[in-house]
Amino acid sequence: GQQLNQSPQSMFIQEGEDVSMNCTSSSIFNTWLWYKQDPGEGPVLLIALYKAGELTSNGRLTAQFGITRKDSFLNISASIPSDVGIYFCAGQNNNDMRFGAGTRLTVKP
Amino acid sequence: GAVVSQHPSRVICKSGTSVKIECRSLDFQATTMFWYRQFPKQSLMLMATSNEGSKATYEQGVEKDKFLINHASLTLSTLTVTSAHPEDSSFYICSARDRKSTDTQYFGPGTRLTVL
Numbered sequence: 001g002q003q004l005n006q007s008p009q010s011m012f013i014q015e016g017e018d019v020s021m022n023c024t025s026s027s028i029f030n031t032w033l034w035y036k037q038d039p040g041e042g043p044v045l046l047i048a049l050y051k052a053g054e055l056t057s058n059g060r061l062t063a064q065f066g067i068t069r070k071d072s073f074l075n076i077s078a079s080i081p082s083d084v085g086i087y088f089c090a091g092q093n094n095n096d097m098r099f100g101a102g103t104r105l106t107v108k109p
Numbered sequence: 110g111a112v113v114s115q116h117p118s119r120v121i122c123k124s125g126t127s128v129k130i131e132c133r134s135l136d137f138q139a140t141t142m143f144w145y146r147q148f149p150k151q152s153l154m155l156m157a158t159s160n161e162g163s164k165a166t167y168e169q170g171v172e173k174d175k176f177l178i179n180h181a182s183l184t185l186s187t188l189t190v191t192s193a194h195p196e197d198s199s200f201y202i203c204s205a206r207d208r209k210s211t212d213t214q215y216f217g218p219g220t221r222l223t224v225l
Contacts, residue, residue: 003152035216042115042202042216043153088152095141095206097214099152 006089006100013079014108021087021103022073029091029098032065032072037086037102046087047074079107111137113205115217122193123225129189130220132203138183139205143214144176147200159186183208193224 006023013019023032031050035043047058049065049072056063062075072091076083084107089100112135122128132142140161145153157167157178165178177189186205190197200221204214 040200040219040221042113042204042219045213045215048213092214095143095158097143097155099154101152 004089004091004098004100006103008103009101010104010106012106012108015079015081017079019076019079019083019105020073021089022071023089023091023100024071025091025098026070027091028069029093030069031092032063033090033092033097034061034063034072034074035088035090037088039085043088076105079105081107081109083107111205111207111213111215113203113215113217115201115203115220117220118218119221119223121223121225124194125192127189127191128193128222129187130201130203130222132186132188132205132217134184134205134207134215137205137207137209137215139186140183140208141206142180142186143204143206144178144186144188145202145204147202147219149200153202156188190222193222195224198222198224 004023004025033048034046037043047063052069054065060077086102086104088102114133116131142159144156147153156171157165159165159178159180161180167173180186202219204216
């Protein structure tokens with residue numbers, strides 16, 4: 001099925017730095033979501049976006065739903081070692097949810 | 110918050126045997142559950158959508174006779190991998206949609222299947 005284009009594939013940053021990742025799609029989605037997955041575990045929902053243009057924060061995380069409904073970005077400010085993991089974007093229309101390939105984040109103390 | 114459990118968390122089986130994986134929504138009712146497969150260093154790929162009381166809808170390329178899905182109650186869906194082969198080894202993850210919320214899917218912790 002339709003997959004999203006997520007970038008970057010991986011990031012190596014120093015603790016305290018800010019991080020930005022994004023997703024684009026050729027299709028419109030009604031909902032954009034960002035998940036974090038730790039090794040050997042299921043994805044955990046970080047932020048859900050329901051309206052085009054919406055900007056939502058969850059602690060140090062901020063995500064936006066693009067005006068065109070075809071893209072979204074996630075920012076992490078002042079990264080800490082426990083931010084390490086794989087971040088997935090997902091676009092959803094009713095029961096149809098499609099995932100990006102993931103961004104693997106490594107944070108050096 | 111909404112909790113989804115999976116059992117077992119890991120299973121090792123011999124080639125040719127069948128394996129059943131359970132997905133439960135613990136504190137909410139889910140009319141719809143989803144089954145995903147994830148290979149190492151790859152994203153989640155939707156296998157099928159499981160609807161309570163009706164037949165599952167399978168994604169293109171997923172064999173419904175090999176991956177049997179039963180969603181017998183509002184809190185339980187099962188995935189049975191029949192006649193498993195080594196290429197079926199993967200991380201299987203379920204998610205459940207809260208019937209009171211139309212948009213949010215909550216994921217289980219996943220089941221690591223290894224077929225020898």
